[in-house]
Amino acid sequence: MIDHSPCNEKTDVELVGMSLIDSMHFLCLTKRYEDKLLRYIIRISKFSREDAEDVLQDVFIKTYFNLNGFDKDLKFSSWIYRIAHNEAVSAIRKKVVRPSIALEVEDLVKFGDSFDMTKEMDNALDRKMIDEALSKLDEKYREVLVLRFLDEKDYVEIADILKKPISTVGNLILRGKKLFKEEYEKLVVDKGRN
Template sequence: MDELINKRINEVLQGNQDAFEEIVLLFQHRLYHVCYRMLGSREEAQDIAQEAFVRAYSNLHTFDQKRKFSTWIFRIATNLCIDRIRKKKPDYSLDAQVPGTEGLDMYSQIAAADELPEDEVERMETQERVQYEIGRLPEKYRSVITLRYMEELPLQEIADILDLPLGTVKTRVHRGRDALRKQIGTM
């Protein structure tokens, strides 16, 4: 697999733009899926996943062929998703405590803001509900949970993609799971 990809990459670098299409076809579904889980909208997922491929093409000469291409392209895509999520949120520190509350930080505020009435949640079909719950996770948990459970990637690969220490990824997976447990606890 990696051998084939590197062969195509070298063809692209030599000026054969068409060789890039095969790379796109190999990764389009996985990249689109991750973007959809992170962003929660099909239009945005398509937009960002396509942008990720265009960026990969423009920076292909910087890709180290000794490494895994999937890690590299996932990194480009998740960075774009995280940027997009942050742009949508107002500019304040998420870790700051809300004044006059105990243990409540901005994460819980945002989650509360995104929350739908209970009966509406009850009426959701399964797929909708799964996406709704993932979308309520804070961004730093959402990215690891998506890569772990939607893409079923090993923890070390997630660490490489997000450029985080392995320990941090583990902690975020644990906390993400726990946050989800609390969210769906009433099911």
């Protein structure tokens, strides 16, 4: 094991440069992103942890292969999220399963705060229902909502990750929020009836 404590003082861009010289430094980058990306992959794919780890390995290998293609006009995080997104989507398609979201408790709090739903609906947020409501959304809305409210990316970052114009991202988020609320409300009503 190398001592990667000095890594913390380096920026992502510096680490990219250092990794190109010595692959040992790439460990610093992967360590920095592995938790975030693993969570992100699980959220959008609902893969088991083991499957998500396999995808993440491929993400890191692909990132390493393409280090020379890293565009310094982007944030490194946007670039590596883009790779993770593409790999996850590709893995989902290979598995031919409809992805849904795997939410953790902290995700639930983030989501509830973002949508201010507890006030509006006067209902305790139900993790399973949020999960179900998100899963019912079209992929294009689901991915922007996850990036915006769970990974807390700004519009520019989301645009760079998904390779879409910022105005499109804005519209998707707006529409996605509306659709999500509608789906969630339907589920609340159905639950009340039952």
